[in-house]
Amino acid sequence: MKRYLSHPFWQGAIVIVVSYVAFEWVIGYVLPVIGVASAPVPSSVILQYMLTVLVGIVLYMSADEARWKSFKKPIHETMVARDRKTLRGILMVALPVLIGWLAYQNVRPSYAAPATLRSVHPAPPNQLTFRGETIELTGLENPLHEEGSIEEHLAVGKRIYVRNCVPCHGDLLDGQGHYAPAFNPVPADFTSSGNLPQLTESYVFWRIVKGGPGLPREGTPWDSAMPAWETILEQDEIWATILYLYDQTGFTPRTWEEEGEGGHE
Numbered sequence: 276m277k278r279y280l281s282h283p284f285w286q287g288a289i290v291i292v293v294s295y296v297a298f299e300w301v302i303g304y305v306l307p308v309i310g311v312a313s314a315p316v317p318s319s320v321i322l323q324y325m326l327t328v329l330v331g332i333v334l335y336m337s338a339d340e341a342r343w344k345s346f347k348k349p350i351h352e353t354m355v356a357r358d359r360k361t362l363r364g365i366l367m368v369a370l371p372v373l374i375g376w377l378a379y380q381n382v383r384p385s386y387a388a389p390a391t392l393r394s395v396h397p398a399p400p401n402q403l404t405f406r407g408e409t410i411e412l413t414g415l416e417n418p419l420h421e422e423g424s425i426e427e428h429l430a431v432g433k434r435i436y437v438r439n440c441v442p443c444h445g446d447l448l449d450g451q452g453h454y455a456p457a458f459n460p461v462p463a464d465f466t467s468s469g470n471l472p473q474l475t476e477s478y479v480f481w482r483i484v485k486g487g488p489g490l491p492r493e494g495t496p497w498d499s500a501m502p503a504w505e506t507i508l509e510q511d512e513i514w515a516t517i518l519y520l521y522d523q524t525g526f527t528p529r530t531w532e533e534e535g536e537g538g539h540e
């Protein structure tokens with residue numbers, strides 16, 4: 276260990292590694308935390324700093340003839356000495372591969388679709404048809420509030436949610452189901468205060484009945500993977516699922532009185 280620490284070549288190598296880690300840490304972590312840097316610092320800046328460090332090391336090493344000699348020695352030996360043949364072979368393959376890989380990482384196209392800019396909650400229609408039956412949405416309340424026992428409705432809602440919604444909207448209702456990463460836009464996060472509390476139950480009903488295909492023409496393409504549940508679930512099952520969503524997240528739905536004060540954003 277001591278042998279390496281006192282050798283100029285390894286001293287230089289250590290300075291390079293330490294400064295790289297320090298730059299990454301200070302720029303990537305410390306500055307944003309203390310609020311000095313508001314935006315991420317591009318990696319080209321780190322590259323420039325590293326080049327400066329490298330020049331500094333070379334200047335320092337070459338300022339003294341003896342130090343310069345011993346600094347160069349390991350490099351020279353690796354390049355010409357007979358007993359370093361294997362190492363030379365490995366480096367001759369590894370270095371081009373490393374550089375090639377870095378270049379590839381730089382130019383590799385990314386397939387992530389750009390984040391969609393769209394209104395999160397488009398205006399709902401005034402009415403919808405459910406398997407041919409016309410339902411007025413304006414002023415519509417969840418009929419299950421007046422009917423049967425809430426425990427039973429919640430049990431139905433839970434069963435439906437677990438069976439039909441978990442793969443996308445997730446166990447925790449946070450939109451992080453197993454399939455979620457494949458979709459853009461991602462499945463709605465029901466735990467976010469920007470969703471359920473902003474919506475009337477009738478709005479949520481419309482979204483579950485008609486899904487992505489039922490989104491209005493304006494603002495297309497929606498590219499929503501949200502299925503239309505009309506053909507699969509009964510109306511009461513959908514209302515029960517809505518009760519379950521609000522019950523689990525602890526939010527209360529937007530009321531029609533609030534709705535009158537301002538539309539959807």
Ligand code: HEC
Binds near residue numbers: 470
């Ligand atoms: C195949 C994946 C998938 C399944 C399964 C799925 N959803 Fe969705 N859901 C989505 C996606 C994606 C969105 C966001 C895009 C949109 O608003 O249409 C969404 C949005 C919603 C919204 C709109 C929320 C808002 O804030 O505007 C509701 C309500 C909803 N889903 C309820 C359900 C319910 C209830 C079920 C189960 C019966 C279900 N979803 C099953 C993918 C899915």
